[in-house]
Amino acid sequence: MAMADERRSTHMPEQELCYLTARELRQRMVDRQISASEVMEAHLAQIDRVNPTVNAIVTLMPELAIAGARAADEALARGDEPGPLHGLPIAIKDLTATKGIRTTFGSPIYRDFVPDEDAIIVERLKRAGAIVIGKTNTPEFGAGSHTFNEVFGATLNPYDTTRTCGGSSGGAGVSLACRMLPIADGSDLGGSLRNPANFNNVVGFRPSPGRVPAQAAMGWNPLGVSGPMARTVGDVALMLSVIAGPDARSPISIEQPGSTFAAPLERDFTAVRVAYMRDLGGLPIDPRVRTAIDATVAVFEALDCSVERAEPDFSHADEVFKMLRAWGSAAGRADLLREHRSLIKRTVVEEIEAGLKLTGTDVSRAEQLRTAYYQRVRTFMETYEFLILPVNQVPPFDVGTEYPTEINGVRMETYIDWMKSCYFISALGLPAISVPCGFTPEGLPVGVQIVGRHHDDFGVLQLAAAFESVTRFGERLPPVLA
Numbered sequence: 001m002a003m004a005d006e007r008r009s010t011h012m013p014e015q016e017l018c019y020l021t022a023r024e025l026r027q028r029m030v031d032r033q034i035s036a037s038e039v040m041e042a043h044l045a046q047i048d049r050v051n052p053t054v055n056a057i058v059t060l061m062p063e064l065a066i067a068g069a070r071a072a073d074e075a076l077a078r079g080d081e082p083g084p085l086h087g088l089p090i091a092i093k094d095l096t097a098t099k100g101i102r103t104t105f106g107s108p109i110y111r112d113f114v115p116d117e118d119a120i121i122v123e124r125l126k127r128a129g130a131i132v133i134g135k136t137n138t139p140e141f142g143a144g145s146h147t148f149n150e151v152f153g154a155t156l157n158p159y160d161t162t163r164t165c166g167g168s169s170g171g172a173g174v175s176l177a178c179r180m181l182p183i184a185d186g187s188d189l190g191g192s193l194r195n196p197a198n199f200n201n202v203v204g205f206r207p208s209p210g211r212v213p214a215q216a217a218m219g220w221n222p223l224g225v226s227g228p229m230a231r232t233v234g235d236v237a238l239m240l241s242v243i244a245g246p247d248a249r250s251p252i253s254i255e256q257p258g259s260t261f262a263a264p265l266e267r268d269f270t271a272v273r274v275a276y277m278r279d280l281g282g283l284p285i286d287p288r289v290r291t292a293i294d295a296t297v298a299v300f301e302a303l304d305c306s307v308e309r310a311e312p313d314f315s316h317a318d319e320v321f322k323m324l325r326a327w328g329s330a331a332g333r334a335d336l337l338r339e340h341r342s343l344i345k346r347t348v349v350e351e352i353e354a355g356l357k358l359t360g361t362d363v364s365r366a367e368q369l370r371t372a373y374y375q376r377v378r379t380f381m382e383t384y385e386f387l388i389l390p391v392n393q394v395p396p397f398d399v400g401t402e403y404p405t406e407i408n409g410v411r412m413e414t415y416i417d418w419m420k421s422c423y424f425i426s427a428l429g430l431p432a433i434s435v436p437c438g439f440t441p442e443g444l445p446v447g448v449q450i451v452g453r454h455h456d457d458f459g460v461l462q463l464a465a466a467f468e469s470v471t472r473f474g475e476r477l478p479p480v481l482a
Contacts, residue, residue: 017042018179022088022235025182029087032076036087040069040131043089047180053161053480056174057091057181058152059102059135065089068131083129084242084262088182090125093169094135095142095187096226098122101132106140106149108343109336120213120250121185121226121243128242136171136184141333143348145195145392145419146403147171150345154399157199158478159444163396166199168192172229173200177478182230183239189224189325191392191422194434197229198391198447201474203464204229205236205433206426208455212243213250217332220251223324223426231474233435233465237261240457260458265465270304272463275384281314283420284407286394292438292446293390296467299437300388303466307388312380314424316369321427322414323358323366330355347402347415374428378454386463387451390421391434395444421449431457435464436473443479 017025017039028034044062051057072087092098095105097115099122104110118126126132137155139147147170148154155170157163158177165174169186173196176184186193188206197204205227212226228239244258276297278290300307329351337344337352344352381387394404404418405411412418425432430451437448448467452460468474 014038014042014045018046020182021232022085022182022230023238026082026084026086026088029076030082036069036072036076036131037066039087040065040089040133043180043182044133046178050178050180050480054156054158054165054174054178055153056137056155056165056171056178057134058094058137058171060091061101061134065131065133068133072129072131083127084238085125085183086129088130089133090130090183090185091134091136091172091175091181092122092132093172093185093187094138095168096122096185098132098135101135103135104151106138106142106151108150109340111151120215120247124243125185130183136169136175138168138171140345141348142168142187142189142192143345143351144168144403144415145191147196148399156399157396158480159201160396160442161480162399163444164199164399164401166196166392166396168196169204169229170196173197173202173204176200176202176229176231178480183235184229185226185243186229187224187226188426190321190416190426191419193227193229194391194422194432194447194449195419197434199396199445201436201445201447201476201478202229202231203233203236203433203435203468203474205240205461206431207240207244207457208254208431209429210250210252210254211431211457212240213245213247213253215249218328222252223321223328233433233461233468234265236433237265237461237465240461254455261461263458265462267462267466268304269463269466272305272386273384274300274305274307274386274388275310275380276307277311277387277389278309280311280389280421280424283393284410285390285421286407288395288440289390289393289446292440293388293448296388296437296448299467299471302470308384310384312377315373317373317424317427318420320366320370320373321423323362324370324427326351326355327358327363327366328355330358370427377428377430381453385453385459389449389451391447391449393418393421395440395446425449425451430454431460433460433464435468437467437471438473439476
């Protein structure tokens with residue numbers, strides 16, 4: 001291990017280390033201004049201070065964390081080349097397999113399950129130098145965008161602990177907002193990266209399917225993807241640079257190397273055409289969300305974008321997403337329903353049962369409608385390089401409410417209808433990001449969703465970084481840190 005006199009200490013107070021970005025932390029460790037052990041101790045102390053209030057990190061392995069940090073310091077002292085995520089603490093979403101660390105999927109069925117191997121994303125994070133310290137909370141099987149389950153309870157929003165933090169990557173979003181982690185992973189089927197980023201004033205990126213490879217049961221056509229979360233767009237790009245890239249275990253993995261995303265994000269957006277999708281085919285949107293999103297138009301115009309109010313035809317988007325989601329639920333969980341029905345929450349049971357009722361003709365029709373929907377939007381985006389729209393149609397709601405049942409007097413038919421502004425994009429497979437864009441009068445965070453063309457993940461990150469650089473809403477701390 002490096003001795004104290006081998007480092008140029010900045011004498012930064014422990015808690016202040018948690019407020020640095022992932023890029024800043026990594027650079028200071030590589031420059032030996034601070035050690036990985038100091039970084040880890042600071043974040044463990046922050047978890048000890050804040051996590052009892054918000055319940056975001058549900059499995060913590062402090063001994064493993066400390067040992068990992070010491071190993072990182074020793075490797076640097078030996079002269080080993082530091083990885084892109086050298087010494088950075090991370091807790092993995094509790095839907096993602098972690099070797100030797102309990103992974104419950106938020107379900108009583110798996111309360112004591114310990115995987116014997118890591119998911120691909122975890123392998124890559126470790127190889128890049130990140131140190132896995134535990135798991136972040138998620139709703140049962142990731143179903144629903146409100147993080148609560150019977151194993152660990154609810155995770156609370158740090159901007160108002162009476163409100164939901166969203167989901168399903170809710171524990172990840174709260175951990176970032178509370179400065180308990182510098183980076184976090186998430187997954188997104190109907191909005192599970194974007195929604196908790198939106199509700200917690202952080203950044204969540206849904207990459208193109210295949211960008212971050214995964215071993216999936218239906219690996220040829222995944223509606224869900226894994227991706228990065230952080231407090232800044234730059235840190236999201238840093239994390240993406242190590243988790244993206246091809247892998248033969250994923251048949252749709254994109255061949256472009258992850259290192260692409262390590263490039264500078266600066267870009268001139270002069271005359272770039274952007275479509276502001278204000279109504280999304282007439283979806284009800286809470287006035288507080290609409291006000292915040294409306295205000296972003298002036299920001300994009302200040303970046304010299306050419307912003308026009310326009311939107312494609314959303315016909316059948318809702319039907320497509322719900323049918324394919326139900327089909328996937330049945331394919332993955334029908335056996336669990338037969339064996340453990342009483343241990344599965346009602347909404348998941350209903351989702352599986354809906355999938356079991358589908359015929360091959362139904363699924364074929366959904367895929368045909370999805371392809372037609374994609375082609376309509378692709379044609380629309382020959383004119384517009386980016387789309388901007390709300391992440392969700394409502395701000396964070398009461399934590400005791402399972403899901404919103406109405407918006408602006410319009411009844412929601414299912415437990416996910418209030419997320420159409422997210423899952424309409426999921427059905428297209430386009431890259432999309434949530435970036436902080438403001439607050440409601442009550443002080444609740446609102447994020448703007450930026451969507452790019454097919455496989456233009458880097459372009460989305462560039463526009464998000466430009467927006468972030470002039471707004472800086474993500475710097476507003478949650479009250480629990482006061």
